[in-house]
Amino acid sequence: MPRTRPSSVLFVCLGNICRSPLAEGVMMAVLGERGRDNGIVIDSAGTNGYHTGEAPDRRSIAVAAKYGLDISAQRCRQLEPADFTKFDLILGMDRGNLAAIRRRMPAGGTADIGMFSAIALGKDIEIPDPYYGGPEDFEQVYRMILAASQSLAERF
Numbered sequence: 001m002p003r004t005r006p007s008s009v010l011f012v013c014l015g016n017i018c019r020s021p022l023a024e025g026v027m028m029a030v031l032g033e034r035g036r037d038n039g040i041v042i043d044s045a046g047t048n049g050y051h052t053g054e055a056p057d058r059r060s061i062a063v064a065a066k067y068g069l070d071i072s073a074q075r076c077r078q079l080e081p082a083d084f085t086k087f088d089l090i091l092g093m094d095r096g097n098l099a100a101i102r103r104r105m106p107a108g109g110t111a112d113i114g115m116f117s118a119i120a121l122g123k124d125i126e127i128p129d130p131y132y133g134g135p136e137d138f139e140q141v142y143r144m145i146l147a148a149s150q151s152l153a154e155r156f
Contacts, residue, residue, distance in 0.1 A: 005155055006088035008041035011116065012101055013093040016046030016076040018131050019141055020093065021056035023116065025064050025071035026142070027149045036156045041087070047100035049078035057131065063138040067146075084109030091116040094126035120148035 011023035024044040031037035054076045055061070064071045079101065083090065090111045092098035098115050105113065117125040127144050130137035 007039065008087045008089070009152075010083055010087040010090045010111075011044040011093070012047060012079055012090060012097050014047055014097060014129060015051045016044055016078070017051045017054065017057045018060050018129060018138070019127055019145070020044035020046065021071050021074045021076070022060045022064060022142060023093070023145045023149065024074065025069045026145050027152070029069050030146070030149045030153045031156060034153055036153060040156060043087070044074070045077050045079040045083060047079055047097055047104070051076040052078055059130070059135065059138045063135070063142045067142065079104055081106045084111045087111050089114075089119070091119060094129070116148050117144070120152040
């Protein structure tokens with residue numbers, strides 16, 4: 001559980017093309033709807049750099065657009081050492097992401113780190129990687145991210 005009310009959150013998945021860019025877009029929209037987006041930094045990154053500079057997966061863009069969100073301008077990036085002091089809260093989408101985040105945390109890192117669903121909903125549930133699935137998998141991930149984002153927004 002985070003020590004304080006976060007003013008910056010970084011969402012992290014494997015490649016920063018499916019789940020974390022969707023979480024970034026959804027969280028920004030949820031905060032905006034609640035009038036709580038003033039000054040809060042929301043971003044996303046991947047534990048690997050395979051897709052650095054690319055747009056999110058077209059299926060993540062499509063499911064976001066279905067709900068009125070445009071994440072197409074986001075660009076994938078890799079988690080970097082500065083993120084551990086820039087962000088108050090770094091949230092992994094699954095246990096593998098969480099382990100990779102913890103391995104990368106440099107000495108002096110101050111961010112609270114946790115799994116998105118565990119921190120937001122108090123449930124130890126992974127948000128599955130939809131990359132090898134179909135539209136229904138991206139839809140499921142969107143719904144999971146929306147529920148977790150709505151809950152997390154109550155802390156801002």
